[in-house]
Amino acid sequence: MSVLPPDLDATRFAEALAEMRQAAGADWVFASDEDLGPYRDSFSPVWDTQRERLASAAVAPADVAQVSAIVRIAGRFGIPLFPISTGKNFGYGGPSPNVHGSVIVDLKRMDKVLEVDEARAFALVEPGVSYFDLYRAIEERGLKLMIDCPDPGWGSPIGNSLERGIGYTMGAFRDHFGASCGMEVVLPDGEVMRTGMGALPGAKTWQEYRYGFGPDPAGLFAQGNFGIVTKMGFRLYPRPDHYRTALVTVPRRRDFVKLVEQCNILSDAMLCGEPVYASPLMALMGNPSFAALATKKGGASDAALDAAASEAALPAWQVDLQFFGPEATTRANFAHARERILSAIPTATVIAGEDFPLPATKEQLANVAQPYRSSIRRHGALGVPSLGIWKIVREDGHLGFFPVLARSGEEVFRMQRVMGDALHEFDQLPSYFNAASAPLHWHPHAFQMVFAPPVKRADPAFNAMVDTAMRRAVEVAAEHGWGDYRAAPIYQDAVSETYSFNNHALRRFHETLKDAIDPAGIIAPGRGGIWPQRFRKR
């Protein structure tokens, strides 16, 4: 054990680990450098530097009673714990903690799919369950339910939703925390609490009515540090009969404003799944003259961009549309979408894509038969977990900054220009904000855009540049009203700092709660930018 918890000497730490071995079993406490290697953030831009946050040990409980025992032991010794589920939060810190020397509570052994109810469309799972596991459990039982999963399927429904991760099916399910219903939590004093109807003994509606009675504290456990979530329920999508796709293109740059307005209506009325936007002009970024135009400081003019599109015979924008439901309903919704969009933008082109009954065949899942170039990733769109997305991971991983912006074309143009200008000097990085950068409609009611710079473990100077760019991006975005939705521990304070209304009233409220519930800072101090008094003074 080369790293110690804060304020603890080696003798006391050894005593604490001995107690944890008693609680979880000798085989499930890891303290050697070799065993702790995989608890480092493999995507870290501060690998092997003073800023890297390393664990002092890891402990893997098998059940909630063991979690509770570990929390109580940590409380007696004043050891900060950092819970992980499947540990796959890559781009946002992986399994690494906020506080150097924390003990990781590795919940991977708690991997039971406790319940899946087809008739009432919910699941109850433990933290070590992955999306692959949940999908498999549903398939093996032959249930007509669809999950909504993020790109890499090795993540945990609990861990991902607590990080406010997203997916790709219908809006109500894409927001993974929003689709959760009921949780069990081990509090910082080791008590076990259930939220919503789980607080009412004998209730059969824990996964159906999330509120129960009185304030619902569930939100405190997402990106928070008020307890360790040991069970969580999720609403599931009754598997639709049919899936239908279409592509809409618009010729001019400013057509995007109306296109977004129409897709917002379709989406908010629950007539379509995720609208997937792209600009065909991105294909021109390899052309130096177009790249110079698309990344021009202050932004290129609409006329210049339209001229470039016209010269290349490309539309300015496109959106992939997706419809779920009975076959006739998907047909009607597609017809309605086409009529609505063509009424608003007469120069738009609407192309019918593939449609087929669900579940998809292997060939349909392979997504090689669209009559146009689609931006949809078929596995995610149909709630089938995969690791196919890992093909985009280059070097030694990447960071993730996904600022939240309003769903409007004008706002997209503004973010392209402002963030493009702010990051212009970082010319070793790909251009993430340019005139062809499209928004993501992952969250049902907001857009996000992407900044995901690569990390090179063997090139500290490059990583330092990336780190500077990340901080610049967070600051400049906030100056324009755009905030990050999720961040690695090394950036959580910087992001928290930007949510500063009324002299950080929200953070002060969280700190007051933290001081009352967890004064010694046992559960993930610093997570979400929330520090208990013990650590605030440092």
Next chain:
Amino acid sequence: MPTIPHLLLATTGLALATLASALPAQGSPPAQQEVARGKAVFARHCAACHGRGPGDDGSAHLPGTAALAARYQGSLPGALEERKDLDAETLLYFVRHGSGPMPMFRKTEVSDADIGSIAAYLAASAASVRK
């Protein structure tokens, strides 16, 4: 075969010793049970990236298989199930240390004994590949 730095081998010595004791004796054919177990572990933890099937959305290969095919340029197969050179020590090193975009895997996900089983499965799988 990729070279594992001697220093790193030294640091993993204890685990390798433990692993070796869990494996069938060298030279003996791997037990069918061990191969079957390894196949199941490979399917659960490795195949989504390193399997032989096509990748998503028109990609020829899954990401890990594509990356290794690109790295070896035909000198070795991209698919792990066709590799004859992946003993338990080599697998243990890459599973615990990762490689480029591939992260490290913890013992709570894949145990040392699991890795031994994967090695047995890959050996059997590679042996059955038609030339």
